Amino acid sequence: MKYRTDIDGLRALAVVSVILFHLGFLPNGYLGVDVFFVISGYLITSIVYRESEQDKFSITHFYMRRIRRIIPLVLFITAVAFVLGLWLMLPDDFENLCQAIVASNVSANNVLMYITSSDYWAVKNDYKPLMHTWSLGIEEQFYLLYPFLFYFFKGSKVHRVKYILIGLTALSLGAFLLQDNVAAKFYFIQYRFFELAIGGLGAIMFRDALIKNYRTGRFLLYALLAMIAVILYFPIIPSNDIKVLLTTLLTVGLLIVGKEYFDKDAFYEGLMANPVARYIGMISYSLYMWHQLIFAFARYAFLDEITPEWGIALSALTFVLSIATYYGIENVFRQRRVMSTRTVLFATATAFVVTTAGAFYVYTLGGVVKDYPELGLTRADVANDRNFFSGSSNIHIRYNEQVRQLDRGFDDLSKINTLVLGNSFGRDAANILLESAVADQLEVRYFEIGRAMEDDSLAIRMQQADKIFIGAQGPLSKDWFAELEQRYNFQIDRDKIWVIGTKDFGFSNGINYNRIDATTDFTTYRTRMEEHATERNDALKAEWQDRYIDLIELLGDGRGDILVFTPEGKFLSQDTEHLTKYGAQYIAKRLDSRLARIVES
Known part of the structure; x- marks a missing residue:
């Protein structure tokens, strides 16, 4: 040959x-x-x-x-x-x-x-x-x-x-x-x-x-x-x-x-x-x-x-x-x-x-082979914490996943019934509320939006809720609510609805992790958002107007760059999409006055 x-x-x-x-x-x-x-x-x-x-x-x-x-x-x-x-x-x-x-x-x-x-x-x-x-x-x-x-x-x-x-x-x-x-x-x-x-x-x-x-x-x-x-x-x-x-x-x-x-x-x-x-x-x-x-x-x-x-x-x-x-x-x-x-x-x-x-x-360790102070992770803290096949107990998504425990009906009439709709980004929204100064006044409940059209308990919870927050990278449109009302034959009070907006922390945290050092000013350090992030945010803001809580405006500089760390040098997001506990706490603190007005309204 x-x-x-x-x-x-x-x-x-x-x-x-x-x-x-x-x-x-x-x-x-x-x-x-x-x-x-x-x-x-x-x-x-x-x-x-x-x-x-x-x-x-x-x-x-x-x-x-x-x-x-x-x-x-x-x-x-x-x-x-x-x-x-x-x-x-x-x-x-x-x-x-x-x-x-x-x-x-x-x-x-x-x-x-x-x-x-x-x-x-x-x-x-x-x-x-x-x-x-x-x-x-x-x-x-x-x-x-x-x-x-x-x-x-x-x-x-x-x-x-x-x-x-x-x-x-x-x-x-x-x-x-x-x-x-x-x-x-x-x-x-x-x-x-x-x-x-x-x-x-x-x-x-x-x-x-x-x-x-x-x-x-x-x-x-x-x-x-x-x-x-x-x-x-x-x-x-x-x-x-x-x-x-x-x-x-x-x-x-x-x-x-x-x-x-x-x-x-x-x-x-x-x-x-x-x-x-x-x-x-x-x-x-x-x-x-x-x-x-x-x-x-x-x-x-x-x-x-x-x-x-x-x-x-x-x-x-x-x-x-x-x-x-x-x-x-x-x-x-x-x-x-x-x-x-x-x-x-x-x-x-x-x-x-x-x-x-x-x-x-290393996979079973969740990749935690040393201390990562930027994420609050230390090797000693997770010494016996094994990860297998990335279930909900995975150390990197556990904070977000724990919100699923709130996917149930309301049972405390002394508090403000607060329903959060969404997916993993909805769970971020729930964590913001739970980390906020008004958390003690709220009974927060969560509903996984993927089953909305098959589970009629959503209609019951929405009617019982005093406040409804939507959290997703693309929050649900008003047309979706009209379809939901027709599906379950009930009327949603639009005055109860608020949207916690989209967010984006760039393509990768790796470049930020490898750039920072002891001299980094975390209050000004920013990264470039993905190109579509601002467009998506502007479209949602136009649709929901004063019912929209704009996180990009809160964290961004108006030119397409966004904060990556808290002032203490902790990552706001662990994967550029979902919030760390530090991120939820920081955003909640920045939103405290607005959330207080929403709760009082």
């Missing part, structure tokens, strides 16, 4: 696109991952199909090649992420990173990302150092099942594999097109299988030249390459499904046609197999593994924005480290004459146990 130098160039195009996407400079660059999927399916199938034809295919050898190729670098990168997280991260973020380390090590970060960060394009994912290993999860899950096709159908039976692949590809593609859950079809193998399998079908079904006429084939070759470049570099197609399908089909087409031209056509060779493109393609796996880790920690620790200048500097660092791991890890583990199978298995097993066990242990 002749080495395809042009595939290195295609890998280079894919990895550079992904890098530019994660720098924030190329909206469609994430499609480079789809290119990688097709290449993987094409190359793996090319190898194992020939081995199966000759009755030489071995599942043991297959998995050993995959272990040598993939696992050592994954374990090294997760170990580096762990050390950097230990040094730079706040406990909640470090806890999340440790989850990702365990998931990446067991080839399941795609599943974790689906559960915790369903929107791949969300800005907050830019701060996750291992976010990108979701694609490795899909590839490794593919490799877990794929070789059994060739094990059961080898020798004279191997031709049957293509029919099975056609059927599985059709099922996967159909599922992809019919699935409405965007996150599910982005992260799960059943909706991505067709991309790898189409690459495999291309390798099996087009082993001979597709087009005999040289000029016609050459025209098709450049047309395919041009269309791939257009899709990657120009956001002209709005539908992600269409972009994925086109990228998949064009890539396999280029692999099939390019086989006839990579060593015959000088111009194509100059484009796809020049020394620079080939070298980038050779180290593309290291580039892929390093880039997001570097960019995420840079954003987390010291960069408000990755400018073009910083993009160049961080990319240069990525290249330097990638060259080091290509020669120091990839090449070393891949070559049998350099490292024996026994040594590879021992080294990877040891690294797996150490990194996975270490990350899981």
Whole structure:
């Protein structure tokens, strides 16, 4: 099997696109991952199909090649992420990173990302150092099942594999097109299988030249390459499904046609197999593994924005480290004459146990591995406080979650019945009231808004309530109340309703944590809010007018920046969205006079 130098160039195009996407400079660059999927399916199938034809295919050898190729670098990168997280991260973020380390090590970060960060394009994912290993999860899950096709159908039976692949590809593609859950079809193998399998079908079904006429084939070759470049570099197609399908089909087409031209056509060779493109393609796996880790920690620790200048500097660092791991890890583990199978298995097993066990242990601690005075957390206070699977007892959300205990009816007629409606942001609103100077006058009750249209006890509580507070990032509109009244056939007294407004503390607390020192003036230190925060706040204020309690006006400077800490240096929010106890106390103190007037009215 002749080495395809042009595939290195295609890998280079894919990895550079992904890098530019994660720098924030190329909206469609994430499609480079789809290119990688097709290449993987094409190359793996090319190898194992020939081995199966000759009755030489071995599942043991297959998995050993995959272990040598993939696992050592994954374990090294997760170990580096762990050390950097230990040094730079706040406990909640470090806890999340440790989850990702365990998931990446067991080839399941795609599943974790689906559960915790369903929107791949969300800005907050830019701060996750291992976010990108979701694609490795899909590839490794593919490799877990794929070789059994060739094990059961080898020798004279191997031709049957293509029919099975056609059927599985059709099922996967159909599922992809019919699935409405965007996150599910982005992260799960059943909706991505067709991309790898189409690459495999291309390798099996087009082993001979597709087009005999040289000029016609050459025209098709450049047309395919041009269309791939257009899709990657120009956001002209709005539908992600269409972009994925086109990228998949064009890539396999280029692999099939390019086989006839990579060593015959000088111009194509100059484009796809020049020394620079080939070298980038050779180290593309290291580039892929390093880039997001570097960019995420840079954003987390010291960069408000990755400018073009910083993009160049961080990319240069990525290249330097990638060259080091290509020669120091990839090449070393891949070559049998350099490292024996026994040594590879021992080294990877040891690294797996150490990194996975270490990350899981820190996860059970909630990431609290030292004292964090800015959050009021000390290692001694949580010494025996274990966290498992981030339930409501998780140390970082416990303060917010405890409000759920107030989700019941009123029973103290001597106090002002106060109902808070909302979700986790409603629980923030309840904590503000509970920390306020008027708390002793109130009987605060909470209602989880998600069940409003199914639980008629809400109507009873709203009628019993003297005051109703709404708390959410997007407080409920007046139209929602009209729908609720119609649903339960009752009238809501609008004079009882107040809205505790939206809030936003930027994209990440990490940069604030790493910037402050003994000289920081916490009364003036601010961070930039997300762009939509002010617009959302203004829209809600316009709708609710004097019934709106504007937290952004209270904490902001009117120019898009907002306070991060209390005057004593305590974080107002532990995750840039929800309040710490210090945050609720500080806001309550600032609102005391207004809350007193509301209670008296």
